[in-house]
Amino acid sequence: MIGQEDPRTRLEEVAIRVFAQHGYDAVSTGDIAREAGLTQPMVHYHFGSKEALWKAAMTRLMHSLGTRFPTNTTELKDLGPIDRLKVMTRRFILVSGFEPTLSKIILHESLSRSERLEWLIDQYVRRGFGEFDDVFNAGIAAGLIKDLPLYAITNSIISASSCAFAFAAVVDRVYGVDVTAAERIEEIADTLIEIVFHGVVSQIKTA
Secondary structure, three states, rough: HHHOOOOHHHHHHHHHHHHHOOOOOOOOOOHHHHOOOOOHHHHHOOOOOOOHHHHHHHHHHHHHHHHHHOOOHHHHHHHHHHHHHHHHHHHHHHHHHHHHHHHHHHHHHHHHOOOOOHHHHHHHEEEHHHHHHHHHHHHHHHOOOOOHHHHHHHHHHHHHHHHHOOOHHHHHHHHOOOOOOOOHHHHHHHHHHHHHHHOOOOOOOOO
């Protein structure tokens, strides 16, 4: 509960939510302090600046995701590239579905190509892309995966996995479906994996 947290933790957790909702530039340290039930000087006491608070909040978010959704790729080493890719894709979809905050923050930062985005990529994001790249390279070398541009295939999987939930309000408005519900997250995972590995065209049955 918020009331039981120390001020630094409270500010970081509120900052994650507020930055995801509004973006960095639209939020002040005073806004975050008020949302946390604290005063603005507390932000500067604990962090010194808004950017330092943002980085601390992102560090907390990434550590939280790592604890809640551990991804130890060494446990997949005995799987072939295709099965490994399926497991990794499903995991990424589940992370994105149950915690879409990171995707929203990355979308905000990508619009301005900020130095914060560069920091986030170097600290955390690049490693995730690299894990997918390694699997695709192994699959391509084995002749199991088409030799498509690596940046395009990895980005397509990651973007599709995350944007499905970053655009939850759009899907709800258009289809009346809450994609953040647990059963819908699983459904999207199943659907995306089906599309990636089998396509959307049904097999034509001939008499």
